[in-house]
Amino acid sequence: MIAATLPALAPPSDPESGPLDYVSASRLKCWQECRLKFYFRYVERISSPTNPALFVGKAVHHVLQQWNLARWRGEPADAETLKPGFSSYWEKEQADEKIDWSGKEEEHRQKSWTMLEHYFEHTPIPLEEKPQAVEVIVDRDLEAHGLPLLRGVIDLVRAGGCIVDFKTSARTPDQKLAGHLHETQLTTYALLYREATGEEESGFELQFLIKTKQPKLIVTSLPPAKPDQVRRFLHLMESLVEGVEREDFIPSPGLQCGYCDYQTQCQSWR
Amino acid sequence: MAIKLIGNYAKRLGLPGYSSHQFSVSVETELTDSGDIQGEAARIYHLLQDAVDREIQTVGFVPGDEYGLSNGSAHSGPSPNGNGNGSNGHWSCSDKQKELILKLVTEHDLDRDVVEEIALDRFGSGVKALNKLQASGLIGELIELANTTPRNGSKPRSSNGRNGHRASNGKGGRS
Numbered sequence: 001m002i003a004a005t006l007p008a009l010a011p012p013s014d015p016e017s018g019p020l021d022y023v024s025a026s027r028l029k030c031w032q033e034c035r036l037k038f039y040f041r042y043v044e045r046i047s048s049p050t051n052p053a054l055f056v057g058k059a060v061h062h063v064l065q066q067w068n069l070a071r072w073r074g075e076p077a078d079a080e081t082l083k084p085g086f087s088s089y090w091e092k093e094q095a096d097e098k099i100d101w102s103g104k105e106e107e108h109r110q111k112s113w114t115m116l117e118h119y120f121e122h123t124p125i126p127l128e129e130k131p132q133a134v135e136v137i138v139d140r141d142l143e144a145h146g147l148p149l150l151r152g153v154i155d156l157v158r159a160g161g162c163i164v165d166f167k168t169s170a171r172t173p174d175q176k177l178a179g180h181l182h183e184t185q186l187t188t189y190a191l192l193y194r195e196a197t198g199e200e201e202s203g204f205e206l207q208f209l210i211k212t213k214q215p216k217l218i219v220t221s222l223p224p225a226k227p228d229q230v231r232r233f234l235h236l237m238e239s240l241v242e243g244v245e246r247e248d249f250i251p252s253p254g255l256q257c258g259y260c261d262y263q264t265q266c267q268s269w270r
Numbered sequence: 271m272a273i274k275l276i277g278n279y280a281k282r283l284g285l286p287g288y289s290s291h292q293f294s295v296s297v298e299t300e301l302t303d304s305g306d307i308q309g310e311a312a313r314i315y316h317l318l319q320d321a322v323d324r325e326i327q328t329v330g331f332v333p334g335d336e337y338g339l340s341n342g343s344a345h346s347g348p349s350p351n352g353n354g355n356g357s358n359g360h361w362s363c364s365d366k367q368k369e370l371i372l373k374l375v376t377e378h379d380l381d382r383d384v385v386e387e388i389a390l391d392r393f394g395s396g397v398k399a400l401n402k403l404q405a406s407g408l409i410g411e412l413i414e415l416a417n418t419t420p421r422n423g424s425k426p427r428s429s430n431g432r433n434g435h436r437a438s439n440g441k442g443g444r445s
Contacts, residue, residue: 072392136406157403196402 019043019244022139022149023237025185031240032184033256036269039249040262048261050097052104056112057168060209061155062089063116064166068134068156077127079120086113111211115168118215124205125158132157138192147237152192161202163189168209178206178220187233190225200224273301275310279318285332293326361398363405370409371397378416385412 019027019042030038040046050058063086070077090109101108133154140150156164165185167173179186186204193201201224210216225233243249251266260266280294295318301310361368375385388411389397393404400408 074391133403133407134410136403136410138403138406193403196406198401 020148020241022151023147023240024151025188028184028188028236028240031243032236034252034254034260035243035249036251036266037260037262038244040265043244043249044265046262046265050099052099052101052108053168053170055094055097055099056108056211058093059086059090059112060116060168061166062086064119064155065135067120068131071125071127071129072131072134079117082116082120083113086116111215115209115211115215119207119209119217122217124207124219125164129159132159132161138196140192140195142237145234147234147241150188150191150237152188154189154192157193157201158205161193161197161199162205163193163201163203164205164207165189166207166209168211170211172210172212172216172218173206173208173220175218175220179222182206183229184233184236186222187225187229191230191233273304273307275299275301275307275314277311277314277318279315279322281322281326283326285329291326291329293322295321363400363402367402367405367409371405371412374409374412374416380412380415384415388412388415 019038027038027042030041041048063082066082066085067077069075070081090112094105099105134156135153136157137151137153142148142150154163155166158164163186165182173181189204190201193199203224204222206220206222208216208218208220210218251269257263257266276296276298278294278296280292282290282292284290297314297318299310299314301307303310363371371385374380375382385408386397389395389400389404389408392407392411393400395404397408
């Protein structure tokens with residue numbers, strides 16, 4: 001891929017990057033969840049296998065990206081046109097990932113496509129609406145603030161400056177909690193968007209594609225990031241930088257341990 | 271023997287954006303009546319406190335929430351480039367983005383008119399006027415164009431299933 005020869009714009013997930021080369025919403029969220037997990041993932045760089053849920057999320061994101069790009073370019077953007085892209089992505093990518101499907105690959109595949117069809121039918125975004133940006137990589141230099149580079153990939157910016165993030169989920173999310181649970185990610189996008197455009201975002205939309213038997217689409221609209229949220233975010237970045245510098249990688253036992261990829265390594269932590 | 275009474279009153283108040291301001295007033299006076307030191311001290315204290323309280327209500331410059339986040343300036347618009355190196359020839363995006371756009375055009379012999387046309391079509395602005403968000407989108411398009419039209423600079427094709435620079439590993443993955 002050509003990007004590999006173009007160091008001026010690093011890919012968003014750079015496996016060679018150090019823990020403080022840049023900060024992203026994923027890194028911050030991992031830090032909030034468990035500092036020891038952050039250590040295994042971003043300091044030791046222990047790779048973890050892709051599980052079916054993660055792969056489904058990636059495949060759905062890929063198709064939604066193609067859908068948004070097609071609308072942006074004024075090309076056909078219906079389910080029929082997009083299905084071959086979904087199939088080829090699934091076949092090519094899953095072959096490289098060595099996923100343990102437990103014999104349910106076809107079921108996951110079918111469910112993913114049904115979820116996408118449901119989305120195309122019920123999306124709140126008019127087909128003719130031209131996006132402001134699709135899957136863009138945005139950086140913000142925070143050196144003057146004594147902080148690392150902030151980097152993010154924004155799924156979609158709708159006309160008018162509404163930042164959209166697509167999420168796949170097995171359960172219906174608690175809409176009242178959505179703003180709180182996703183504050184770190186959305187504030188990341190707000191800071192990146194404001195730097196890149198000089199304007200404040202008009203708001204956010206979390207679009208949840210729910211993998212229930214009968215697929216659902218839940219759209220949660222949220223207002224622009226408030227000054228207090230920006231302050232909290234900067235404190236969080238400071239906490240990450242200071243914690244990594246003093247190697248403060250303590251574990252945070254909790255419900256999240258049940259699906260953590262680093263249970264084995266965690267047990268031997270001293 | 272003359273008795274001197276020296277008083278100082280200082281107040282420091284917090285302000286938004288991690289800032290604060292403080293003001294202090296000092297006074298040195300010679301007491302004529304050494305029998306009323308307590309009364310004179312109280313009088314000076316109230317005098318100084320009044321003076322400080324009156325003045326400290328004038329807050330002056332208060333940094334906004336984003337003060338210092340971008341090259342130390344309190345601007346409200348996008349910084350002219352990504353690294354604070356000053357002018358990049360009137361491009362609105364960052365120096366790195368400008369460099370990358372020019373590199374893609376040169377190395378893949380892309381037709382500059384086609385590139386300008388893409389910018390106008392997608393963003394309604396010419397290449398140089400694109401902000402950082404738009405430039406990032408344009409770079410994605412140019413990388414795909416370069417991948418599909420390696421050396422002839424022809425118009426972008428219309429097809430689906432692209433998987434170019436736009437990071438398919440960036441979302442739904444771990445960055």
